[in-house]
Structure formats: structure tokens, C-alpha cells
Amino acid sequence: MCYGISIYLSEPDSLNKDWIQKAAKNGFQYIFTSLHIPEEEGFSFVEKVKWLGKTAQDVHMEIMADVSPASLERLGLTFEELPLLKDWGISGVRMDYGFTAKQIAWLSHSLKIGLNASTVDEAQLAELLNEGLLPNQSEAWHNFYPKPFTGISKQALKDRNELFHRFGIRTMGFVPGDDRLRGPLHEGLPTIEDHRGISAIEAALELRALGTDKICIGDPSLTEETAKGFSFLADDIVPIHASFNRGYEHFWNSIHTNRLDAAECVIRSVESRGMDKVYEQDPSSVDMFGKGWITVDNKLYGRYAGELQICLKSLPANPKVNKAGHVRKESESLLKWIGSGQKYIFLD
Incomplete structure (x- = not known):
């Protein structure tokens, strides 16, 4: 089982660095960040992304970044130049709207690919594989849901996990944090609606039981006690x-x-x-x-x-x-x- 955290580039560098260091100390292995969330304004975008890549490399954590065609423009890159993100410390990209199956499949030969686990259906998946998508370079990432009552059900997540597993693709889901919650709603960032307001440890254990391969904290922090609990979960030990x-x-x-x-x-x-x-x-x-x-x-x-x-x-x-x-x-x-x-x- 692999655990990760979310980093939001509009947060102060000092808070993000503290969160990354706390996470690394407690066995977290990767970082999710978004390069197209609307709130991410008012700073040098490219410098922030490169700073995040260097900070993650210093503690041996991978980065998966959510991208869109608008993100590429802000990064000053063409689609064909996306493999250069590896030089910035980014291991892979989660791709959703705005890219063709051929483009996504091509990029899987250079970067790890994150598909949208909540929306890609079996026909689209078959098309991606026919275009040459590498399953061992691909992951299916569920969404998180800031607005209450909009998260998906446990059965829906289980069904989607089973779909991607049939094609040899691992899956990832989000659980809420329990310290600073992400604004503007501050209602937690879970994938499953029933996980809103429960402990991150319990939510992670249930995602695992539902066949989720990787688990990410959606909010930008955990308490010290909960972060320590995840250090045991990383070794498959339930903290009591x-x-x-x-x-x-x-x-x-x-x-x-x-x-x-x-x-x-x-x-x-x-x-x-x-x-x-x-x-x-x-x-x-x-x-x-x-x-x-x-x-x-x-x-x-x-x-x-x-x-x-x-x-x-x-x-x-x-x-x-x-x-x-x-x-x-x-x-x-x-x-x-x-x-x-x-x-x-x-x-x-």
C-alpha cells in the first residue's frame, strides 16, 4: 500500500515544505498537485512548480500533477514537451479533458499517466489501450469532492477499481485530512461521501478494503498523531x-x-x-x-x-x-x- 499527500501551490512555501517533510518522515511516498485549480494565482507558476519538484526530490517523494491544455500554456510548454517535466522533478501527469486517446497513450511511454478513475469508461479505456497506453505506466485516479453530498458511493468506487484492475491498472482514492482543511469550503476532500468527517485512518482502511491501491490525503495537512498513524499503516499495521x-x-x-x-x-x-x-x-x-x-x-x-x-x-x-x-x-x-x-x- 502506498500513501501520498496533496500540495496546493497557492499555499505559502513554508507551510508546504513543513507538510512535505512531516509526510516524508511518516512514510508517505508521493505528492499530488494540481496545475489547473482556479485558485492558484498570484505567483510565478513555473518557479513554484520547479521549487516543488526540487523539494520533493530532496525527500525522495514522487510528484503526480493534474494538467490541462491551459496548464501547458501557463508552463510555457507544448504537449510534445511534457516529458521535460521529469527534469523539474515531476514523475507523471493526471490527464482528463482536452487530450486525445492517442496523445495520452503516447505520453505513457515517457511519463507515468493518471487517468480519471471516476469518468473513464470501459470503451474509452479500450481505446486508450488500442492506441498503445502502457498499463504498467498508468494509474486511475478518483476525484475528490469539496462540496458536501457530492462524493461517490463505496459501491461505485469498488466497481471502478475492479474495472481498472481487469486491465492491470492500479487505482488511487482520496481521504480527508484532520488539521487544516482546504478552502474555500473547508468541508474535507474525500472521494467517498461517507468518509467526509471521519478519521483519515479509518477512511484509508476502508479504501484499502475496497481494492484501492494508493491513497492520498486530499486536504493540506494532518495532525501529528494522525500522520504518525499513517507511518504504521505504511507497514500494514493498524494503529490503536x-x-x-x-x-x-x-x-x-x-x-x-x-x-x-x-x-x-x-x-x-x-x-x-x-x-x-x-x-x-x-x-x-x-x-x-x-x-x-x-x-x-x-x-x-x-x-x-x-x-x-x-x-x-x-x-x-x-x-x-x-x-x-x-x-x-x-x-x-x-x-x-x-x-x-x-x-x-x-x-x-
Whole structure:
């Protein structure tokens, strides 16, 4: 799985540089920018683009740039000169209206190509391939939707992903940020409408489950905590914020794996029973273990002693099981994405 960020050239260089450096530090691998968003006015366009290319190269991040025929005029380039963008640090271009299938196919032999995943249909895709489009040089990029209630459905995204995958083309979708939101509406920039207002981590996990290959933050920033969470997602580890009772603090920053034969009611840690730690019976008495509670089997459970579990629903309490802590509210919605064989980490 590959994660990226969006950079808007009308933002101050200092903010963009800070965002790029924060993203690179947390495992993000590419940058999306638009060279034809109407708000991008009032500065030396070519100098800004070259500055972005150099800044991205310094932290080993790729750039995909949204272009239109009007963008080429502002860049001072003809269509045939687009491959020169590589010298500016731009790896590929997302092309939509204003270009022919023959032009797009030709350019795929020089630059990575981003197609519009939300609008290109199967007939258009077949035409592009007949003209010589290279699938291994192409990606299908979904749109983001600034206006509330205009994002696409989960099923629509899944269907489009499946279409492009049949032709060997990877897909990308956007999730909203959670720090500074992009104006002028400041309503988040998701691809899927249901992702507007939810955590970027949860939205990314759902895009992944729907078959999306690359995920990009649409808004121009994430909080430090969320950016750190993506550093774990980049290694296929779900970050779970938890609180632990006294005696169980050693579970913070520990990585666990849900068993391959995943249980219906609990997430069972593969690693916990090998941690060589013995737990006495907890004298506290409760009737039920709540959803999101983290439990550890005490020594009364024999061969299961030491096993850590996360409750996925309310369960009857058991004297052989201690309450070790609980998943914090902000991470409860992530538990459903810890399926068979999925790794996760407990964070403070």
C-alpha cells in the first residue's frame, strides 16, 4: 500500500515544505498537485512548480500533477514537451479533458499517466489501450469532492477499481485530512461521501478494503498523531490508541497479530502468549466485559494464560480473565478492520 499527500501551490512555501517533510518522515511516498485549480494565482507558476519538484526530490517523494491544455500554456510548454517535466522533478501527469486517446497513450511511454478513475469508461479505456497506453505506466485516479453530498458511493468506487484492475491498472482514492482543511469550503476532500468527517485512518482502511491501491490525503495537512498513524499503516499495521491499567503498561508500543482463524467475538493476539509473563487473578469483579475492553487471561486459564484479547462486543466476565485496559473512543471504529492475520499496535 502506498500513501501520498496533496500540495496546493497557492499555499505559502513554508507551510508546504513543513507538510512535505512531516509526510516524508511518516512514510508517505508521493505528492499530488494540481496545475489547473482556479485558485492558484498570484505567483510565478513555473518557479513554484520547479521549487516543488526540487523539494520533493530532496525527500525522495514522487510528484503526480493534474494538467490541462491551459496548464501547458501557463508552463510555457507544448504537449510534445511534457516529458521535460521529469527534469523539474515531476514523475507523471493526471490527464482528463482536452487530450486525445492517442496523445495520452503516447505520453505513457515517457511519463507515468493518471487517468480519471471516476469518468473513464470501459470503451474509452479500450481505446486508450488500442492506441498503445502502457498499463504498467498508468494509474486511475478518483476525484475528490469539496462540496458536501457530492462524493461517490463505496459501491461505485469498488466497481471502478475492479474495472481498472481487469486491465492491470492500479487505482488511487482520496481521504480527508484532520488539521487544516482546504478552502474555500473547508468541508474535507474525500472521494467517498461517507468518509467526509471521519478519521483519515479509518477512511484509508476502508479504501484499502475496497481494492484501492494508493491513497492520498486530499486536504493540506494532518495532525501529528494522525500522520504518525499513517507511518504504521505504511507497514500494514493498524494503529490503536489504548489506555492500560497498572501492571499492563508494557503493552504500549507492542505489535500484535490477529490470529488467521479470526474469532467472531474477540481479536486474539498471536504474540501475547509467548511474552513469558504470568498474571495473577484480578480481584476486581465485573459482570460483563464491554466492547473495546482489552483483556488478558490470568494463570487460572492454564495453557491460555497470558493471551491478550480485544472484545468486539460485550461478553460475560470470567474469573480467569483480567481487564488490562480499553481501546480509546477515537480508535474503536478501527477494530472492524483488524481481520485475519492483520497486525496492530497499541499507542498511548
